[in-house]
Amino acid sequence: MGHTVTSKDIPAGGEHLDRGKVAKCMRICAVVAVVGTVLSVLFLLLGPEKWRGSYAFSWLLAFFYFLTITLGGCFWTLLHNVSNSGWGTSVRRIMENVGFVFPFMLVFALPLLLPEVQRFLYEWMELHRGAADGRPLLGGNAVEELHHSSDPHDHLLYLKSWFLSIPFWYFRFFFYFGALGFVIWRLRKWSIEQDTDPNPGTARLFKQRFHSAWGIPILAVCLTFAAIDWVMGLDYTWFSTMWGVYVFAGSALNAMAVIIFLTLWLRRQGYLEKVVSTEHYHLMGKLAFTFTVFWAYISFSQFFLIWYANITEETRYFLLRNTENWNVLSIGLVALHFFAPFLLLIRSDVKKKPGFMLFMSCYLLSLHLLDVYHMIIPERGPSVGMAAETMGHEPVLWIGGAWLLDIVALVIIGCGFLYFLLRNLTSAALYPHRDPRILESANVHN
Numbered sequence: 098m099g100h101t102v103t104s105k106d107i108p109a110g111g112e113h114l115d116r117g118k119v120a121k122c123m124r125i126c127a128v129v130a131v132v133g134t135v136l137s138v139l140f141l142l143l144g145p146e147k148w149r150g151s152y153a154f155s156w157l158l159a160f161f162y163f164l165t166i167t168l169g170g171c172f173w174t175l176l177h178n179v180s181n182s183g184w185g186t187s188v189r190r191i192m193e194n195v196g197f198v199f200p201f202m203l204v205f206a207l208p209l210l211l212p213e214v215q216r217f218l219y220e221w222m223e224l225h226r227g228a229a230d231g232r233p234l235l236g237g238n239a240v241e242e243l244h245h246s247s248d249p250h251d252h253l254l255y256l257k258s259w260f261l262s263i264p265f266w267y268f269r270f271f272f273y274f275g276a277l278g279f280v281i282w283r284l285r286k287w288s289i290e291q292d293t294d295p296n297p298g299t300a301r302l303f304k305q306r307f308h309s310a311w312g313i314p315i316l317a318v319c320l321t322f323a324a325i326d327w328v329m330g331l332d333y334t335w336f337s338t339m340w341g342v343y344v345f346a347g348s349a350l351n352a353m354a355v356i357i358f359l360t361l362w363l364r365r366q367g368y369l370e371k372v373v374s375t376e377h378y379h380l381m382g383k384l385a386f387t388f389t390v391f392w393a394y395i396s397f398s399q400f401f402l403i404w405y406a407n408i409t410e411e412t413r414y415f416l417l418r419n420t421e422n423w424n425v426l427s428i429g430l431v432a433l434h435f436f437a438p439f440l441l442l443i444r445s446d447v448k449k450k451p452g453f454m455l456f457m458s459c460y461l462l463s464l465h466l467l468d469v470y471h472m473i474i475p476e477r478g479p480s481v482g483m484a485a486e487t488m489g490h491e492p493v494l495w496i497g498g499a500w501l502l503d504i505v506a507l508v509i510i511g512c513g514f515l516y517f518l519l520r521n522l523t524s525a526a527l528y529p530h531r532d533p534r535i536l537e538s539a540n541v542h543n
Contacts, residue, residue: 111526133509150217150481159506169352170195178309186538194521200278350388382448
């Protein structure tokens with residue numbers, strides 16, 4: 098942008114992404130997502146025992162990876178509104194579009210409701226159901242039997258049974274999508290209505306700010322307990338009071354990486370040229386740098402406090418991830434997820450270079466995948482191995498060939514994520530062109 102942007106430079110109807118440019122991509126993504134999801138459900142129900150268990154973890158990996166990005170999009174939308182941000186107005190609609198993929202992720206969460214999937218992922222559900230020794234389903238006296246069991250693990254579950262109960266878990270499952278989905282849908286709806294409002298004054302901005310204020314606690318509750326239910330729940334004996342913040346840090350960081358990527362891509366397609374400048378890349382790069390440091394701080398704090406306390410139920414998480422070759426990934430995350438982006442993003446000038454920021458957004462998203470992989474997949478060998486042990490096979494820490502299933506699940510859910518994202522991008526103007534702060538944002542300097 099070589100001159101001061103005025104109202105004459107902003108198109109009266111805003112800018113719209115031509116659906117024809119992405120129609121083919123959307124069709125391919127829709128077919129892959131629909132066919133892949135249907136075949137995946139059939140495989141999870143009817144496939145060979147070992148590979149069903151492995152694919153259950155693959156599906157959770159892919160689902161949770163893309164879910165965290167949508168949660169981060171919700172966070173940036175809410176933060177923009179609550180802070181009354183001026184600079185972010187040009188990219189606010191992109192934040193909203195990333196966040197608004199969240200309600201549609203329910204489609205890919207539904208396989209987690211299948212008992213055939215739960216038996217591999219969530220051991221505590223099987224203990225409640227009494228599948229191992231014929232105890233009755235929860236609602237009979239299964240909980241009391243856990244209380245009087247001689248197995249200390251059963252007693253640990255009994256102490257947590259008020260939270261780890263199957264009906265309550267199902268209630269929370271739908272609450273997350275219903276509550277937070279309503280918040281992001283409503284905020285995006287009001288934002289789009291602003292584009293055709295004959296009097297788009299500050300009253301509408303105040304309303305969005307007010308409702309975002311109570312939306313933030315909803316996001317905090319949904320993100321934290323979804324992370325606990327779906328990932329920490331893989332080992333019901335383990336717990337960390339910092340887990341929700343740890344997942345939040347990665348979600349916010351990598352949603353910003355997606356926002357940067359989309360902004361750069363749209364600019365290269367000829368959009369946003371009047372309202373987005375290198376100053377926006379600089380500001381978004383600062384936020385990515387900030388959350389890189391925040392992620393490292395929370396990650397180290399969680400590890401340090403658990404190591405220092407040396408409580409058996411807490412150290413198990415890190416003992417597993419430092420056994421055999423898993424320690425390579427653990428150490429790699431320290432070097433690649435913190436030190437590398439910290440050193441690359443610390444300079445101001447590089448954050449204004451589109452090519453560099455495009456590379457960094459892809460790099461951060463790749464490392465986030467390894468981070469989520471580190472959260473989930475080390476549990477696969479012991480969990481699927483337990484089922485194998487009951488069939489006379491030796492349990493293992495690493496299941497050979499299961500990485501192929503990880504790729505399949507990532508492609509299927511990734512196509513679904515991309516379809517809904519492109520659908521959002523093409524359904525409304527790419528930025529709120531009638532927002533009173535659009536000129537402030539277009540001319541931002543820092």
